[in-house]
Amino acid sequence: MSDIIAPTKQAAVEAASVETVALMDQLAGTDIRAESPLYHADLATVAKQGPKAGGVTLQEHKLLGHLVIRGSQDNAGFLAGARAVLGFDLPTQPLTAAEDGTLSVRWIAPDEWLVILPGREAFELENRLREAMSGHVAIVNVSGGQTVLELSGPNARAVLKKSTPYDVHDRNFPVGKVVTTVFAKSQAVIRRTGEQNWELVIRRSFADYLWLWLQDASAEFGLVIKD
């Protein structure tokens, strides 16, 4: 229980903490070839040669910048810093998201948010956030650890129904809602971006498995790959 930690020890920990965050731009450079978690599936070729019409469309939004931002909602310096850099408030309402152009923020937990933006802008945003935020906060670039898939089409919801125990009915999952839940025995951050559009943030290590799963689950409706 947090209220039982002795106050003297708490003070000692704070005094010892020094600003020793090693910052690194994780992008090697524009001329270096980058491979997304689904690089081996060669979705570009599948998109070119595969069917052009079907009930479900799958697209990988690859090599985006993913930043996990953590901090307490009681910390005014954290919330104000985020607002100054992002241009809007962090969505503090559970299961919501905020979006501005190519930059989107998802509520993950009461003290955790996931920011996704174009890969080349991630390092700059991370630096600006570090500059603007104060207090006990954490910013971690997890771009290499996950990827974004978009499911769309008239049967996309049916594929979700086969994959997750979460209720994806309009009544429970309106456009804009974000839910972290079980997806095909794995885990995904599911966001509804449109009437027939669903965005899945999935782990790199599960990307191949989920690619196979989605092909199987979409087969009866006809799966179209978009590059």
Added chain:
Amino acid sequence: MFYIYCPHCGEHREEEEFHAKGQAHLARPLDPDNCTDHEWGEYLYMRKNPRGLHHEIWIHATGCRKFFNMTRDTVSYEIKEVYKIGERPSVVAAS
């Protein structure tokens, strides 16, 4: 299947998103260096196994990954209430 309310997400979720993490409200000895072995042993190992109301810690493992407390009936498996860490349970066994 249980349908469990997560106090952080503010809605009910399937049981498979959660994990039970044992007895709640374990008070760590304030001065571990100077407490007796008996006190430390009680804190570290001794757990209740009640028939009836039990206060447990649960985690929303595949959701918000936050811990919370739950008061549960070990006989009927009925979930009496969930409440955040640091809060007091409103449903307690008559003593």
